[in-house]
Amino acid sequence: DGGITQSPKYLFRKEGQNVTLSCEQNLNHDAMYWYRQDPGQGLRLIYYSQIVNDFQKGDIAEGYSVSREKKESFPLTVTSAQKNPTAFYLCASSTDRGALRELFFGEGSRLTVL
Amino acid sequence: RKEVEQDPGPFNVPEGATVAFNCTYSNSASQSFFWYRQDCRKEPKLLMSVYSSGNEDGRFTAQLNRASQYISLLIRDSKLSDSATYLCVVNMYGAGNNRKLIWGLGTSLAVNP
Numbered sequence: 001d002g003g004i005t006q007s008p009k010y011l012f013r014k015e016g017q018n019v020t021l022s023c024e025q026n027l028n029h030d031a032m033y034w035y036r037q038d039p040g041q042g043l044r045l046i047y048y049s050q051i052v053n054d055f056q057k058g059d060i061a062e063g064y065s066v067s068r069e070k071k072e073s074f075p076l077t078v079t080s081a082q083k084n085p086t087a088f089y090l091c092a093s094s095t096d097r098g099a100l101r102e103l104f105f106g107e108g109s110r111l112t113v114l
Numbered sequence: 115r116k117e118v119e120q121d122p123g124p125f126n127v128p129e130g131a132t133v134a135f136n137c138t139y140s141n142s143a144s145q146s147f148f149w150y151r152q153d154c155r156k157e158p159k160l161l162m163s164v165y166s167s168g169n170e171d172g173r174f175t176a177q178l179n180r181a182s183q184y185i186s187l188l189i190r191d192s193k194l195s196d197s198a199t200y201l202c203v204v205n206m207y208g209a210g211n212n213r214k215l216i217w218g219l220g221t222s223l224a225v226n227p
Contacts, residue, residue, distance in 0.1 A: 040219070041219065042118075042201075042217040042218060042219045042220070043158070043201075043217040045214065045215075048214075058214075088155075090157055090158075100145060100146045100205055100213065101146070102148060102160045102163065103158075103160075103215070104160075105157035105158055105159070106157060107156070107157050108156070108157050110155075
């Protein structure tokens, strides 16, 4: 079955530690996205990539880093510089690089920093 | 003014009721419009795209009004399983002339037996 797989689903970390969230898709989509969702807030774009070996900052990129070395993979690192890392992180992909078509989401990764 | 605005609700309706949500957007150049459904603590899933002529999928009808810059979602014969948050999503031009999706905060629906 085609889809997007995020791991881990739940993650607990101590303050000051970097964390990497995995996102893999087998949909052959060019565009991939990372969003963050906090209670009472809409989805906020962290980073996106329209093609392999290229990525762009979204609205809240500070304290995060990504890579796109393979078409199917778009890992997100939450660094110690991110001041409020506890959140629900969602990875998505799309056939369209211009955000004109629907996004397909993974099940999300819930990060709690203690 | 927010780029995409929705009434957060909650909308509490009995089973079988008809309920409608509106969503307003600020950028008249927006090109794509979507309704997503998000269950509690789950990922958003596409409910339907919204086309200029309006479109229907079973009990769900979506409309676009470009002149007034809003989209709507009508749910007929509500089921318990329709209880969720409904997210309005609009495609707009962002920094560097790149298109991006703007997400509303969502409208919460609770369908009661």
